Every structure is written in C-alpha cells, then in structure tokens.
C-alpha cells in the first residue's frame with residue numbers, strides 16, 4: 001500500500017528468508033514487499049507460522065534475510081558490518097517480547113538500564129535514566145523490585161520501558177498482550193499507541209489478539225511468507241472493559 005502524502009522509512013522489497021537446508025528447508029518469507037510509515041501504529045497479523053516473528057526479527061537486525069532488500073531510515077542494515085549493525089540496533093531499535101524476557105536476578109531498574117550499560121554508559125547514570133523511564137510507564141514506585149515480584153502486566157510495562165530507554169526510531173512488539181489479562185492488555189496497548197504516534201518512530205505490533213485491532217492505523221495481514229492484505233483503518237480504541245465506545 002502506498003501513501004502519496006507521506007514517506008515510508010522502512011522499505012522492504014521481495015524479502016526472502018529460508019531456514020535450514022535440504023529436506024528441512026523452510027521458506028519462512030517468500031518475497032515480502034511492504035513500505036512502513038512513521039507516526040502510526042502498524043499491526044502485523046496472520047496465522048501461526050506465516051512469518052511474522054521472522055519478519056520483525058529481520059527488521060530489528062537480529063536475523064539476516066536470505067534475499068531481497070530492506071532499507072530502514074535510509075540505511076541497508078543487513079549490508080553493514082557486525083559492529084556497525086550492533087551500533088545501529090543499540091541506538092535505533094526497541095524490541096518488546098511476548099514473554100517479557102527480563103533478567104530475573106536484576107531489579108527492574110537494572111533491567112531497564114541494560115541497553116544503556118551495553119552502550120558504555122556508567123551504571124549509576126543508566127539506572128537513574130531507567131528510573132525516569134519506569135516512572136513514565138507508571139512503574140516508578142517499584143524500581144528496586146525483582147521481576148518475579150510483579151504481575152505480567154507490570155513486567156510488560158518494564159519490558160516496554162527497556163525497549164524505549166534508547167528512544168528507538170523502530171519499536172517492534174511481538175504479541176505484547178498475549179501473556180496478560182484484558183485490562184492490562186488495554187493499558188499496554190494504550191501506552192504503545194501513544195509511543196507509535198511520535199512522528200519519527202516506526203511501530204510494528206505483531207498480534208493474534210482481536211482486542212488490539214482497534215488501536216491500529218493500519219493492518220497488514222500475512223499469509224505464507226507474503227503480504228496477503230494491507231488496509232488502512234480508522235482507530236477505534238475499545239473501552240477498558242472491552243466494550244466498543
């Protein structure tokens with residue numbers, strides 16, 4: 001889908017991803033072509049195994065495509081050397097996972113600080129900034145808690161704070177509501193939508209959860225490693241109890 005009024009900042013052409021070889025060869029992406037725009041919430045939906053996680057992992061730079069081209073913010077990420085790519089990821093990409101992926105032995109402030117420490121920022125400064133980010137997601141009063149002392153929704157908000165600590169231009173979320181209850185899912189999506197509207201940020205949310213659909217500006221449906229349907233939608237944010245407004 002093209003939008004003549006705006007410029008896409010993620011441009012994917014004929015992206016192919018194969019896993020394995022010989023008899024175990026799997027064609028996960030079979031020529032995926034799509035443009036993605038900043039300042040809006042793009043959902044990626046489709047049946048299990050159609051390649052959603054594969055695609056966003058490629059966008060995030062944690063996985064290499066087998067073929068095709070991908071330009072992100074004017075850069076061909078997969079043509080960069082290992083170090084340049086790691087730098088790009090550290091500075092530009094935030095990833096929110098279904099199962100939160102928090103480190104159990106670290107406090108939540110330390111967890112959120114990890115991406116900064118990796119970039120060489122001192123721990124004290126990193127934790128201070130992490131506390132500010134946690135406050136922004138409503139977790140400022142729990143900064144010294146360990147992850148296992150929190151509810152699923154609280155852990156997901158911590159994971160979002162960690163994904164945001166570097167103010168990423170690309171925010172990818174893989175099933176961010178599937179491990180939390182409906183009310184928490186609503187809170188998480190309200191937060192993600194607010195972040196998605198930031199004009200310079202590209203936000204892609206993979207979901208199976210129909211309650212998330214109303215938060216979207218655009219829904220891309222994949223099937224069998226390709227785009228099957230791509231539609232722009234009017235956001236219709238559900239009320240917190242799941243009722244339509």
Ligand SMILES: Nc1ncnc2c1ncn2[C@@H]1O[C@H](COP(=O)(O)OP(=O)(O)OP(=O)(O)O)[C@@H](O)[C@H]1O
Nearest residue numbers: 019020026027028047048049050051052053054055
């Ligand atoms: N590391 C891997 N090695 C081999 N095959 C893989 C690997 N990761 C994914 N696949 C295969 O690639 C295809 C696409 O997988 P992917 O995880 O991208 O699907 P998905 O759309 O995210 O599915 P789900 O909704 O179940 O999360 C599937 O057939 C899957 O089995």
Ligand SMILES: [Mg+2]
Nearest residue numbers: 052053054174
């Ligand atoms: Mg997946």
